[in-house]
Amino acid sequence: MIVDAAQWSRLDAEAAEQVAKSIAVRSGAKLAEVRPHEYAGRRGPVAIFVVGGKQFAFVPGGEVTVGFDGHRFEPTPQQEASFTEAGLEGDIREFTDSVTSRLRTVVVPPLLVAAEAVEAGAVAVPPDHPDIVRRVDRIRRRPRPAAEPAPGQVEWSGTARAILRPDWTVEAAWLLGSPSYNGEVARLAGLGQRLLTPDEWEHACGAGATTLFRWGAANPDSDPWSAATGPHRGPNLFGLSIGQDPYREERTSVRDVVCGGDGGSVVCGGAGSFLSWLTIATAYRDLHYAAEVASDDSFGTMRLRPAIPLV
Numbered sequence: 001m002i003v004d005a006a007q008w009s010r011l012d013a014e015a016a017e018q019v020a021k022s023i024a025v026r027s028g029a030k031l032a033e034v035r036p037h038e039y040a041g042r043r044g045p046v047a048i049f050v051v052g053g054k055q056f057a058f059v060p061g062g063e064v065t066v067g068f069d070g071h072r073f074e075p076t077p078q079q080e081a082s083f084t085e086a087g088l089e090g091d092i093r094e095f096t097d098s099v100t101s102r103l104r105t106v107v108v109p110p111l112l113v114a115a116e117a118v119e120a121g122a123v124a125v126p127p128d129h130p131d132i133v134r135r136v137d138r139i140r141r142r143p144r145p146a147a148e149p150a151p152g153q154v155e156w157s158g159t160a161r162a163i164l165r166p167d168w169t170v171e172a173a174w175l176l177g178s179p180s181y182n183g184e185v186a187r188l189a190g191l192g193q194r195l196l197t198p199d200e201w202e203h204a205c206g207a208g209a210t211t212l213f214r215w216g217a218a219n220p221d222s223d224p225w226s227a228a229t230g231p232h233r234g235p236n237l238f239g240l241s242i243g244q245d246p247y248r249e250e251r252t253s254v255r256d257v258v259c260g261g262d263g264g265s266v267v268c269g270g271a272g273s274f275l276s277w278l279t280i281a282t283a284y285r286d287l288h289y290a291a292e293v294a295s296d297d298s299f300g301t302m303r304l305r306p307a308i309p310l311v
Contacts, residue, residue, distance in 0.1 A: 002026075002110045002311070008044065029051045031048075048239060056112040062107065065103070065105050068101065070097025074217065080092060082273045086275055104199075109311050111204075111308060117303045117304060124172070125174065150165065161174045179302055196253065205282045209237075212283075219274060225276070243281075256290050256294035261279055262284075
């Protein structure tokens with residue numbers, strides 16, 4: 001018993017739980033919780049499953065609308081001012097249309113989608129892993145004020161990463177490999193998983209929202225990278241943490257299409273609030289950046305959002 005996106009959004013708690021239980025039986029995933037959820041004024045159930053120790057959310061499929069028509073965009077005065085201050089020529093609507101995928105109706109399958117994107121090549125290791133302990137000790141022995149806490153997160157030249165508590169104990173740690181796109185596709189296939197298509201990614205992110213951003217048409221001040229709180233930080237209508245940071249773009253099943261960011265180029269370049277937020281708009285596409293990423297597996301960090309087909 002798998003329902004489509006329109007049906008799922010209307011289910012009460014009891015009916016949603018019955019659907020979630022049927023998904024668990026069909027997929028072999030462990031059902032963790034079913035809860036009512038509200039995001040940006042919209043309500044719907046969220047179903048969370050556990051597969052291989054990682055959380056996956058149910059993303060219903062069916063006939064859905066994705067993409068964006070920039071010519072119908074009604075910018076706020078603040079967005080207009082920010083766009084003008086960035087020094088770009090032309091109309092904000094035309095520009096927005098040029099950097100978002102076209103509005104379209106598609107049919108997508110129901111999926112279990114990773115609640116958080118994963119970093120390719122990152123292998124979790126115990127906090128007391130000898131290599132991690134040795135690296136942290138080296139940092140800790142460097143001269144610094146006695147009361148200075150640990151830096152929170154540290155990374156060693158793409159080989160390892162650790163999250164440190166203020167007292168310098170290790171909370172979590174990873175060893176980092178050098179993954180390839182094709183290698184990650186094959187690895188996921190071996191687990192019965194795959195990457196999202198661009199259509200599926202936009203649907204998973206927007207969850208039916210027709211506005212530029214999944215929360216509406218306006219954006220906060222500042223930029224999404226430095227804003228610790230805001231509409232982009234909480235889980236979306238399907239319960240996914242997605243499109244939160246332009247530096248953390250995600251690969252899709254189409255090698256030269258990335259979603260959810262631009263590698264941080266706009267934020268780093270100081271282009272202003274509107275253009276910075278635009279990079280995490282649901283349908284945003286940076287064709288130049290995506291082409292660079294697609295041509296070189298070593299270009300930055302590769303982030304993926306695994307999906308498990310249900311049909």
